Each structure stands twice: as structure tokens, then as C-alpha cells.
Amino acid sequence: MTSSNQPFNNARIVYSTAVAIVIFLGLVSRNLTLPHFIAENAGDALWAMMVYFVFRCLLVSKGLLTASWLSLLFSFAIEISQLYQADWINQIRGTVLGALILGHGFLFVDLIRYTVGILTASVIDLVIHKIIANVGNARITH
Secondary structure, three states, X not given: OOHHHHHHHHHHHHHHXXXXXXXXXXXXXXXXXXXXXXXXXHHHHHHHHHHHHHHHHHOOOOOHHHHHHHHHHHHHHHHXXXXXXXXXXXXXXXXXXXXXXXXXXXXXXXXXXXXXXXXXXXXXXXXXXXXXXXXXXXXXXX
């Protein structure tokens, strides 16, 4: 491993950790008694946040906008694919993993939830980058 790859490897660790945290939050949110609004919307928003952080991990050299657009495209494509109801894909959706990835039925409101989740993940990403940059600058100046 060369030192030129180190920033990318560090970013992958950060984004992989973010994916794990979001998955944990998503699983925990299913087992908590939450206010109705949060319980109704958190799962889809967290799923979209996970998609965003996966794209950031895979495409670490690309920018935030690239990850945001790809995440929206992927999430919207999955939701729109739920309009397709062939037996073979419904059998996949009938499994736990298939249901988590592909969902069950198209809901327009899910597109809004995905958008909010991706925007939230993007803001978190920006904040983390600013914190890391400030810590780096503090080390250089002291």
C-alpha cells in the first residue's frame, strides 16, 4: 500500500463505518417505540442514507454530488421496479434480504423519504469533512 492511497483507504474506513452505523440504526429503529412520524419514515430514509454511504465507499475518489445523484438514481430505480410484479421477482422480495433491498410495493412517498435520507447523509458527509479539515489544520498550525 502506497501513501498516496492512504486518504482513500481512510475515507473507505469512515464510509464503511457510516454504513454499519446506519444499518444498526435501521435495525434498532424497527424494535423501538418511536413517535409515529419517525417510525413511519425513518426506515426508508436510513436505507437511502446507507445507499449513499455505500456509493461514497465504492467511489471514494468521486465527489459528493456524484454519490448523491447515483444514490437517488439507484433508490428511485429500486422503488420504481416495485411496479413490476412478476412471480420470480416477488419470490426474491419474499426473502428477508430481497425485501430489504427491493421492497414490496411502490409508494410515491418513499421517493420523498429517499431524497430526505440522501440529503441528510450528504450534509453529514459535509460536516464530517469540515471537522476532519479543521482537525488537520489545527495539527499543522500547532
